Amino acid sequence: xxxxxxxxxxxxxxxxxxxxxxxxxxxxxxxxxxxxxxxxxxxxxxxxxxxxxxxxxxxxxxxxxxxxxxxxxxxxxxxxxxxxxxxxxxxxxxxxxxxxxxxxxxxxxxxxxxxxxxxxxxxxxxxxxxxxxxxxxxxxxxxxxxxxxxxxxxxxxxxxxxxxxxxxxxxxxxxxxxxxxxxxxxxxxxxxxxxxxxxxxxxxxxxxxxxxxxxxxxxxxxxxxxxxxxxxxxxxxxxxxxxxxxxxxxxxxxxxxxxxxxxxxxxxxxxxxxxxxxxxxxxxxxxxxxx
Amino acid sequence: xxxxxxxxxxxxxxxxxxxxxxxxxxxxxxxxxxxxxxxxxxxxxxxxxxxxxxxxxxxxxxxxxxxxxxxxxxxxxxxxxxxxxxxxxxxxxxxxxxxxxxxxxxxxxxxxxxxxxxxxxxxxxxxxxxxxxxxxxxxxxxxxxxxxxxxxxxxxxxxxxxxxxxxxxxxxxxxxxxxxxxxxxxxxxxxxxxxxxxxxxxxxxxxxxxxxxxxxxxxxxxxxxxxxxxxxxxxxxxxxxxxxxxxxxxxxxxxxxxxxxxxxxxxxxxxxxxxxxxxxxxxxxxxxxxxxxxxxxxxxxxxxxxxxxxxxxxxxxxxxxxxxxxxxxxxxxxxxxxxxxxxxxxxxxxxxxxxxxxxxxxxxxxxxxxxxxxxxxxxxxxxxxxxxxxxxxxxxxxxxxxxxxxxxxxxxxxxxxxxxxxxxxxxxxxxxxxxx
Numbered sequence: 001x002x003x004x005x006x007x008x009x010x011x012x013x014x015x016x017x018x019x020x021x022x023x024x025x026x027x028x029x030x031x032x033x034x035x036x037x038x039x040x041x042x043x044x045x046x047x048x049x050x051x052x053x054x055x056x057x058x059x060x061x062x063x064x065x066x067x068x069x070x071x072x073x074x075x076x077x078x079x080x081x082x083x084x085x086x087x088x089x090x091x092x093x094x095x096x097x098x099x100x101x102x103x104x105x106x107x108x109x110x111x112x113x114x115x116x117x118x119x120x121x122x123x124x125x126x127x128x129x130x131x132x133x134x135x136x137x138x139x140x141x142x143x144x145x146x147x148x149x150x151x152x153x154x155x156x157x158x159x160x161x162x163x164x165x166x167x168x169x170x171x172x173x174x175x176x177x178x179x180x181x182x183x184x185x186x187x188x189x190x191x192x193x194x195x196x197x198x199x200x201x202x203x204x205x206x207x208x209x210x211x212x213x214x215x216x217x218x219x220x221x222x223x224x225x226x227x228x229x230x231x232x233x234x235x236x237x238x239x240x241x242x243x244x245x246x247x248x249x250x251x252x253x254x255x256x257x258x259x260x261x262x263x264x265x266x267x268x269x270x271x272x273x274x275x276x277x278x279x280x281x282x283x284x285x286x287x288x289x290x291x
Numbered sequence: 292x293x294x295x296x297x298x299x300x301x302x303x304x305x306x307x308x309x310x311x312x313x314x315x316x317x318x319x320x321x322x323x324x325x326x327x328x329x330x331x332x333x334x335x336x337x338x339x340x341x342x343x344x345x346x347x348x349x350x351x352x353x354x355x356x357x358x359x360x361x362x363x364x365x366x367x368x369x370x371x372x373x374x375x376x377x378x379x380x381x382x383x384x385x386x387x388x389x390x391x392x393x394x395x396x397x398x399x400x401x402x403x404x405x406x407x408x409x410x411x412x413x414x415x416x417x418x419x420x421x422x423x424x425x426x427x428x429x430x431x432x433x434x435x436x437x438x439x440x441x442x443x444x445x446x447x448x449x450x451x452x453x454x455x456x457x458x459x460x461x462x463x464x465x466x467x468x469x470x471x472x473x474x475x476x477x478x479x480x481x482x483x484x485x486x487x488x489x490x491x492x493x494x495x496x497x498x499x500x501x502x503x504x505x506x507x508x509x510x511x512x513x514x515x516x517x518x519x520x521x522x523x524x525x526x527x528x529x530x531x532x533x534x535x536x537x538x539x540x541x542x543x544x545x546x547x548x549x550x551x552x553x554x555x556x557x558x559x560x561x562x563x564x565x566x567x568x569x570x571x572x573x574x575x576x577x578x579x580x581x582x583x584x585x586x587x588x589x590x591x592x593x594x595x596x597x598x599x600x601x602x603x604x605x606x607x608x609x610x611x612x613x614x615x616x617x618x619x620x621x622x623x624x625x626x627x628x629x630x631x632x633x634x635x636x637x638x639x640x641x642x643x644x645x646x647x648x649x650x651x652x653x654x655x656x657x658x659x660x661x662x663x664x665x666x667x668x669x670x671x672x673x674x675x676x677x678x679x680x681x682x683x684x685x686x687x688x689x690x691x692x693x694x695x696x697x698x699x700x701x702x703x704x705x706x707x708x709x710x711x712x713x714x715x716x717x718x719x720x721x722x723x724x725x726x727x
Contacts, residue, residue, distance in 0.1 A: 042690075043383040045405025126554075127546025128563070146546025148490075151705060154549065237490060238548040239702040254376050257401055257690035259383065 030270065036263035043259035054264035063240060064265065067248040068272075070155055074162065074244060075223035075276075081163045082170060082215055089174035090200050103175065107168035114165070118232035121161040122148075148234050151241035158242050162229055166222075170215055177208040213284045220280060221273050245269050327363045328625050330632055331388040334366070335374040335615070343575055343648035351639045355632060362628055382407055389623040390633055392615045393439050395430035397688050402618075408438040409619040409626060414634050415440070422641065427613045427653040430682060440637050441653035442644070443614030445570040446674055447497055448593035450577065455482060455565040463592070465606075467505065467599040474542045477565050483544040485537075486564035488555025490548065492697035493685050495704050497568050497610055498537070500684055501596040502530035505604035509679040515717070516687050518725055522717040526603075531710035534703055548705050560587065568596075570611060571670055575649040578664035591666070595673070605678050612682035613653050688721075695720040 037054055039047040058064055088106075092099045109117065124131050127146035136144045147157040181204060189199050205212075227246035230236060236243035236251060243251070245265065253262035332352070336344035345368070352364045367388070369377055374392065381387050387407055393399050402408050415428065415437055424444055431439035451463070456473075459480055464470035477484040489495040503512045507526025514520030515527060537543070544550070544558045559567040560576070560583060567573075576583055577591040598606050617636060619629045641654035646661050651671065658668060685693040699716055702708040708716070 042401050042405075043379060044401050044407060125549070127550065128544070128558075146549055148549030149546040149705070150549075151707060234549060235490060237492070237698075237701055238705050239698045239707060251694065254379050255690065256694045257379075 030267075033263045033266050033270075036260055037267045039260040039263075041260040042257045043253070044257075047260070050260070054261050055268070057261065058264055058268060063243070064245075064248060066240060067236075067243040067245050070242065071224050071226070071244040071246075073155065074159055074226060075220045077159050078163060078166070078219040078223045079216060081167075082212070082219055085167060085170040086174055086212070089171050089178060090204060092171070093175055093178035094196070103171070106171050109165050110168040110172075112165075114228040115232055117161060117165055118229050121229075122233055125157060148242075149238055151238055154234055154238060154242040158230055158233055161233075162223075162226065165229070166219070170219070173211060173215060174208065177211040178204060181207050209286065213280070216284070217277055217280050221277055224273050224276065225269060245272075327361055328628055329363045329365050330390060330625055330629050331365050332367070332632075333374070333378070333388040333391040334368055335371050335392055337368050337370050340370065343579070344644070344650070347640065347643045347647055350643065351636055354639065355635055359628075359631075362632070364632070385622065387620040387622075389620050389625055389629040390636075391618055391620070393431075393618045394615060394686055395439065395441070395613050396682060396686050397690070397693065398686055399431065399439060399618075400433065400689065403433045403438050407621055409621045409623070409630070410436045410438060411440055411619065411630065411633070412437050414630050417634065419634060419637060422638070422654045424653055424655055426680065430613045431616050439616035439618045440633060441613035441616040442637065442640050443572065443616075444612070444651050444653040444674070445572055445614050446609040446611035446670070446677065446680065447501075447568055447570045448609075448670065448673075449566050449568045449596060450559070450573070450591050450593045451566045452559070452562060452564075453590045453592050455562065463594045464597045467597045467602075470597045471540075473565075474537065474540055478541045483558060483564040484542045484566060485544070486555045486559035486567040487543040487547040488550045488552035489543075489701060489704055490550055490554075491552045492700050493683065494552050494555065494569075495534075495547075495700045496684055496697065499530055499534055499700060499703070500610045500681060501568070502533045502599070503527055504608055504610065504681060505596060505599040506530050506533070506602040508603035509605070509608045509681060511603075512684060513681065513687070516684065516721065518721060522721060523711075523714045527717075528710050528714045531703055531713045535706060535710065538704055538706060543704075548701055562587065570614070571651050572614065574651070574667055574670065578666050579649045593666070593670070607673070607677055608679040608681070609674075609677050610681050610683065612680045612686075616653070689724055692720050692724050 036047075038049060038051060040050045040053070041047040092103060112120075125147040127133060127144070127149065130147075132147070133144040145153055148154050185203060185207075186199060189203055194202070225246050226244055227250065230242055230244055230247050231250065234242045236247040240248075246269065249262050249265040249269065252258045252265060256262075334348055335341075336348060338345040348366075352366065356362065356364060378387070378391065378393075382402060382405070385407070393402065393408070399408070419440070420428075423441070427441045427444055428437055431437055431441060455461075455477070456463070459476055459482075461473050461476060462469070464473050474484040487494055487498075500512060503526060506529055507524060511520065511524055511526050515522040515524060544555065544564050547555065556567065556569070556573075558564040577588050580588070595606050595609075598604055617633045619626060619633055623629050637654065641652045641656075644650050644652045645656050645663070649664065649667055651674065656671060658671065663671075685697055688696060696717060699708060699713055703710070703713050
């Protein structure tokens with residue numbers, strides 16, 4: 001077996017199919033996007049080469065920066081929400097009653113399709129007969145907000161379901177990592193007289209640090225390219241109040257018929273994601289990184 | 292031994308790869324081995340949301356296939372927004388269906404310029420021309436040639452709930468000041484005067500267009516868009532002011548900017564809102580659609596958008612125009628067959644859309660032939676007496692200006708932009724477009 005696996009030719013042979021797929025489905029489109037970004041093109045008919053004009057337009061486009069700000073806000077809140085998930089996971093992984101049931105409950109949003117979640121929350125937020133406003137009315141609040149129609153609330157109203165949507169995913173990852181910590185370590189600490197709080201902070205956290213780093217990257221990059229719930233719930237409205245980078249790109253391509261500009265936005269988004277990933281890795285670097 | 296397993300594994304991997312890669316490839320399997328020609332047809336009336344239209348389309352296709360044994364029609368159905376997106380994607384790779392749907396004017400222009408749509412003048416001159424209502428095919432013309440055959444003709448009246456009007460002793464308003472009184476009365480009674488789902492944005496645009504028409508006359512908006520006039524015309528600014536007055540009087544249902552058209556409509560259908568301004572494609576819901584309680588359907592009347600005192604507008608001027616139309620793809624391999632199918636479709640649609648769906652076709656309707664609901668006949672008569680039809684603003688404009696317009700409409704309703712700036716930003720967008 002070893003003889004076969006150390007043969008360079010064989011390795012190449014086995015890598016080829018996957019490599020081909022990745023090239024064809026990921027890298028070629030990236031190059032294409034970069035190419036379209038240099039064009040003035042409405043998606044139909046002739047392209048016209050305009051160099052970096054799309055990018056200079058992008059840098060001076062207040063609407064793009066507004067949507068970029070929204071994306072970063074979403075990323076910030078997603079990253080902050082990880083603290084809460086970590087806390088919940090530590091409690092769940094400690095032996096409490098009903099942990100199994102709770103874990104399943106947290107996982108439910110993960111099993112729903114994004115569009116179903118969007119519909120669910122649309123009903124919750126409905127200005128007249130939504131659950132939230134009905135409750136507020138019942139306790140005597142007269143001036144209930146129309147959650148998705150108020151420019152200064154809409155974005156935050158959407159961030160809530162997004163965070164809720166991913167709760168199960170991150171809790172599952174943390175839970176699995178915590179369960180992997182050898183019981184003997186915890187026992188030893190306990191015998192030495194460490195409090196549960198100290199055990200969590202000094203032993204459990206450092207041991208799953210690598211996993212935490214991965215989740216931070218996942219949460220931040222995932223937020224930067226987030227699209228689906230926003231598209232269904234508000235379409236980026238009212239007037240761009242909940243627009244994020246990906247939905248702005250979509251709007252430019254499919255509603256504004258400006259494929260060249262949208263490709264430039266896409267390429268820019270890719271670069272931003274790469275930079276942010278690099279920064280997060282730099283900031284959380286330790287000696288024994290696994291990636 | 293081991294070598295064998297190894298080779299086998301490799302072959303498996305290759306097969307799997309091929310299968311995966313094949314997913315995106317075309318699989319033109321000629322199952323029956325016959326020489327049928329296939330026409331690919333995409334339309335936007337799913338059975339769920341446009342039941343009647345969907346039935347008619349299926350019926351027409353059945354008839355056509357029965358009469359033309361050598362043709363097979365392959366249908367794909369998508370809902371409105373998805374349809375628009377898919378057409379966009381297909382057109383960028385030049386793989387449009389042989390026959391599909393398009394909208395008129397500004398929407399159609401890039402497709403025509405990109406040489407994706409075939410000219411249909413030969414089909415028109417083949418005896419179809421006289422059956423269309425005048426002005427409908429013109430909206431699908433570009434530089435003197437026709438690229439689409441309209442199926443629908445719509446106008447947008449204000450539907451109202453008779454029961455609610457009676458309950459509060461309200462008369463159908465003839466003038467805008469009477470209309471304002473209706474709004475004030477209803478708002479003070481805690482009833483939403485007007486149902487509006489402005490998440491979709493073009494819905495709010497309808498109200499703006501009517502106010503512009505009634506204040507400044509039928510041409511003022513058109514001129515601003517075709518650049519023979521300006522968007523900073525005082526009439527267009529005061530129409531914007533009027534929208535904000537309505538908003539501040541609580542004329543629209545709560546949270547309208549975050550509510551889709553369907554949700555807005557359901558406020559009206561549930562009797563929670565008294566009025567609803569929408570195109571006549573909604574007629575079936577107020578006449579023949581069995582899914583809506585008969586008591587409600589009998590309760591719906593409509594009125595023309597009232598005239599504004601001192602305004603230049605005429606009460607018989609409507610917002611509306613041709614809706615969707617059929618195109619034939621320029622690079623279709625079955626162009627002749629497709630054109631024939633389109634012709635057949637338009638003729639059959641003209642008969643059946645009236646009888647079965649209760650929508651207005653773009654072809655002339657013979658009211659003598661069929662039993663029609665009174666509401667439908669009234670609308671038809673008003674349409675025949677229309678002094679002017681103004682095509683929906685976002686369809687008139689090019690895609691990027693339309694996007695600006697729609698976003699500004701949302702801001703205007705949300706009191707985020709001053710009427711003067713609203714006009715100015717339109718003007719800037721239109722000017723920038725001119726420079727291109």
